[in-house]
Amino acid sequence: MTLALSTENLTKTYSNNLKALKGVNLRVEKGDFFALLGSNGAGKTTAIGIISGLLKSTSGEVKINGLDQNKHINEVKKMIGLMPQEFNFNPHEPNMEILINQAGYFGISRVEAKIQAEVLLKKMELWDRRFDVAQSLSGGMKRRLMLARALIHKPSILILDEPTAGVDVEIRKSMWDYLTQLNNEGITIILTTHYLEEAESLCRNIAILNDGVLVEQTNMKKLLLKAKRQVIILDTVEKLTNNISIANCDCEILDDTTLQVAQGENTSISDVVLSLSAQNINVSHLRSSQNRLEALFLSITS
């Protein structure tokens, strides 16, 4: 297994004695689409800060593509593209200049940077706004600008801290598509997000931080299999009566034609629908009451 990122006993204690990370051992494979989840204050941003060189760790080791971060600082920095959670560009600078300057900080010539900036700005649908200053962009556009900036030096690992926060549904979908495309091209992506459906639909592997401790690190599918009970909501054609029952399931009538069913272990959705049908109740619509990953996340971190 080739690792794009590994951390060994990574700890961070801030000067106010806050222990943000307590010996974290992360493993991210090359080419992975990896979700790093955790509630607010769990240590995600601290971990990302250390990995990308914005913060110093208190102890522990970070390796990027097998290279020790402390010993090969420049090589490691070239491999990482960071899109932070907070906007961190000069709002008075034109968008094109922000990208070209960032490339310049990595030693990329202005001519080369212009070509790459054009490609990325077009991809992010910001090309028409290239001469505008960054503060004139909407929240979603600013996020796309930061994504373009993170990619300007062609990194092999892309770290995204809440990339779609404040982005409307349409643009979020197009960003997902673009990120999937980047991942298919071989870029390892590490994502933190509060939208768990985003992590569920994009990521193959997942780690969950809770209070500075890594409480889960596994394959997304394996983790979702742990979600034994799924709660579904059914809209029925016929009016519901109080004597509805489904084997191995807990049922609750929400209103005349809405039923909430907590699926029991080894009970499929077909079993639920067939059982209702046998009781002369037909299902018109079905939806999940809670995202499975969300339910698991809450049970793990609570």
Added chain:
Amino acid sequence: MWIAYKTIVTKEILRFVRIWIQTIIPPIITTSLYLLIFGGLMGSRIGQMQGVNYLDFIVPGIILMTVIMQSYANTVSSFFMTKYNNSFEELLVSTTPNWVILLGFVSGGVCRGLTIGLAVTFTISFFVKIQINSFIVIAITFLITSVMFALAGFINAVFAKTFDDISIVPNFVLLPLTYLGGMFYSIDILPNFWRNISIFNPIYYMMDAFRMGFLGIGSVELWKAFLVPCIMIVMLALIANKLLSRGVSIKTE
């Protein structure tokens, strides 16, 4: 590293040129007022200082004061803003070494000092016939003065937490030191006690050397006038580089 350096300097130059109404015009107006009040209205009553016309005497001081203030203002405001809007992180995640970052910001300060120093000199030339005794002395004095105060501005910005913190030093330290460094008078006319105190003011040496470059008059030997600021440059550069590598007020401790 050259590309990174060039990028920072270009960015710095574009920054102060973009806001030319705030950066270039005010010093020109201030200079014109100085010349009008101290030179034109009061100067004729003062007569001569160190054997030259008072108006001619104050010209090097006014130009050097502009260079000091502008070099300082550029690094202190620019670096503070990068901290304020977190855009310094763009440099932190990049491969640009700390000394290149420092050199880039200081060069930006020197460029602004030079640009506005030249603009002020051009303005002065409408009031006075500018004399040049030694262009090399003027150039060296300008450079060491500008570098020294750009470095000082950088250190100020590292520690600054609010906008007030970046204006305290220019208003309460730099301006008094400039005025007391012999901008409007020769320290030879001071009583012994004040003259002895003035020799601890680094601006006095720069002012004296600058005046030597323009008018050929001075109170301090030239080597001494260059040595004092050069020692300070080395000290300030070491401090600034240390602060950067420790990530003081840049990286959360």
